[in-house]
Amino acid sequence: MAQPLRFELSGIVLDSPDASELAGFYQRLLGWERTQDEPDWVKLMPPEGTAGLSFQTETDYRRPTWPAAAGDQQMMIHLDIAVDDLEAAGDHAVSSGAQLAEFQPQDDVRVYLDPAGHPFCLFL
Numbered sequence: 001m002a003q004p005l006r007f008e009l010s011g012i013v014l015d016s017p018d019a020s021e022l023a024g025f026y027q028r029l030l031g032w033e034r035t036q037d038e039p040d041w042v043k044l045m046p047p048e049g050t051a052g053l054s055f056q057t058e059t060d061y062r063r064p065t066w067p068a069a070a071g072d073q074q075m076m077i078h079l080d081i082a083v084d085d086l087e088a089a090g091d092h093a094v095s096s097g098a099q100l101a102e103f104q105p106q107d108d109v110r111v112y113l114d115p116a117g118h119p120f121c122l123f124l
Contacts, residue, residue, distance in 0.1 A: 011043065011051050012077070015058035016116035023055040025115050028096040030081075037099050053079075063117035067103050081118040086110060 016022040023042035032052070033094065036043035040057035065072035083089035090110050094100065098112040101119060105111070109123045 009051050011054050012079070013054040013056055014077070014114075014118055015056055015061050017057065017059070018058040022114065022116050023053075025097045026053055026055075029093055029098070036121070040112040061116070064119070066101050066111065066113060066117075067105075067121045075119055077095045078118065081120060081122050083122050083124065086122060087124055088117075093122065 014022060019040050019042050020037070023034065023044060024058070025036075027044055030044070030046070030053075032046050033043060035045045036054070041054065043052055043054040045052040045070070062073040064075040066075060068074045081089075086108075090100065090112070094113050097115050097122075101111040101113055103111070109121050110117050111121050113119055114118040
């Protein structure tokens with residue numbers, strides 16, 4: 001019998017109009033190191049070496065709308081980020097370049113938008 005195939009998630013890729021700019025935001029937010037830095041591709045890795053985040057430049061990028069209505073560019077993915085202190089983490093996110101989203105669907109989660117408009121959630 002053949003051995004089962006191995007699958008390991010190595011990271012998530014976010015499109016943006018400027019890969020380096022968006023990677024810079026997440027580098028400030030998360031404190032992760034750049035392990036690849038090319039003109040249209042940047043990869044960040046956490047110190048513990050688990051799955052990282054990559055960013056690629058997409059010239060036809062359309063910013064998602066949160067929350068989206070019919071005809072709006074839908075978000076295709078969002079990041080859930082666990083934090084120890086929701087208020088302090090939110091302050092850090094804003095000082096790193098995030099924007100608090102107007103629509104907040106839950107009391108114990110805060111939705112922010114990164115500089116390219118990707119929603120991400122901070123939660124305890």
